[in-house]
Amino acid sequence: MLAPKRSWIQQVVYLIGMYGQFLKVYVKTLVEYRADTLIAVIAGIVAQGSTLIFLTVIFNRIPTLAGWDFYELVFMFGLAATGRALNQTFFNAPFLLTGYIRNGRMDMMMVRPVGVLFQAIGYSQELNGVGQLITGFAIMGYSASHLDMAWTFLSVLYVGIALLCSAFIQFSILLTISVLTFWIQEVRSLIYPITWLYDFTRYPLQIFHPLLRGLLTYIIPYSLASFYPAAYLLRPEQYGWAVWGVPAAAMVIVMMAYFIWSQGLKRYSSVAG
Template identity: 75%
Template sequence: MLIPRRNIWQQSIYLMGLYGQYLKIYLKTLVEYRSDTLIAVGAGILAQGSTLLFLTVIFQRIPKLADWSFYEMIFIFGLAATGKALNQTLFNAPFSLTGYIRRGLMDVMMVRPVGVLFQTIGLSQELNGVGQLVTGVVIMVYSAAHLDMSWTVWTFLYCMVALFSSAIIQFAILLTISVLTFWVQEIRSLIYPVNWLYDFTRYPLEIFHPILRVLLTYVIPYALGSFFPAAFLLRPEQYSWAAWGVPAVAAIVMALAYWLWSFGIRKYSSVAG
């Protein structure tokens, strides 16, 4: 059977439709396993709620933290949490790559007329991300309602772009590490600690040591997908560069990760070999 020839627009529409089918399967899974879905939502509420309780206790003793008020801190936390949940829900593929290789599923993907990376993304939605996604959005809305923020159509669109950029930055960083599994049998022991570093960016970078700030901004740029877009929405005159810097960094790190992925997939040898 010959693969139909498509131009770039036709291919884009085809892939969006195909990914829609993956999401439909994911939504059916949420409905089918209602108990698991409710537990995931409850776990997300508890996880985020515990952090909110911690921040509430801290701000009962101090008026500001590194010149950020309580509701500003909550907004930063909410945007970072939503970005991470979006990544878990839609782009959890790096955590699944090793399993796909060991089970031989990678070999099956490589003979299909769709890119392997696209398939791994489509098959790797994470149930636990749903609860955190819901609570993250609620936290953002709640904190924004208590802040003097000017919401326009462009501000709302930037917020959407920032959240998607956050998910892409996280995905690209973890994909870069997971590609090593083409040469090393077990890499998840490195993926998880790097993933946990993102939690630092749920707070203002000023409260951390300069070395950690440099690490999270220039080496593993998680802060470009969490703290800085939130800071731009809160203080646009001070962080104006984040308007273009956040999506630009997302595009750059994704391009680098995809280049490394393409190199790795060419070096991949079948488990049957």
């Protein structure tokens, strides 16, 4: 099937409309399976609440952690949790790639007049991310109300940009790992540990060993997806570079991941072959 010729603007509008259809199906799923949705929300509240309890216990004994106080850490945790929830809810494709290849669904996606990666993202909405998304925003709002933060239109806009960058950075890192499945048969034993590394960036990087800080900043740059955006919002005079550095880094990371994906896709051979 040949795709109709469109200008790049028409193509963007077409893809936005198509992704809207994917989201419509996702919303219908949430409404149809109300019990599952409720369980997902409760699970998200419990998961995030347990970390808040942990932080409360810690700060009952120490006033600050690496110079950050309780509500600053809660805000940092809330932004990290929200970014992860966005990634899990809308960009869960890297976890499904191996299954698409093994069950032959990749063959079907290859012959459609829309990019394979776009389809994989469209099919990947994850129900369990809903609860964490709701509680993540609630935690950010709760902590921000206890902090002396100057909220302006630009700072609110930056929160939105930072959360999108967080989701894109996480997606790109995990996509890069999952693309290895085009060369080797099993990568899930690697992709899950890489995912868990993100949990470190819910806390100030200063509390970790320099080697781990370097790993999370330059090799697997999760810190750009959570710690540095939160640090800028909390202390803009100290982390001013993050206002442009985080979006710029996210663009570079996304482009690199897409290039690696393109190279991997060239190696794909049909399961029917």
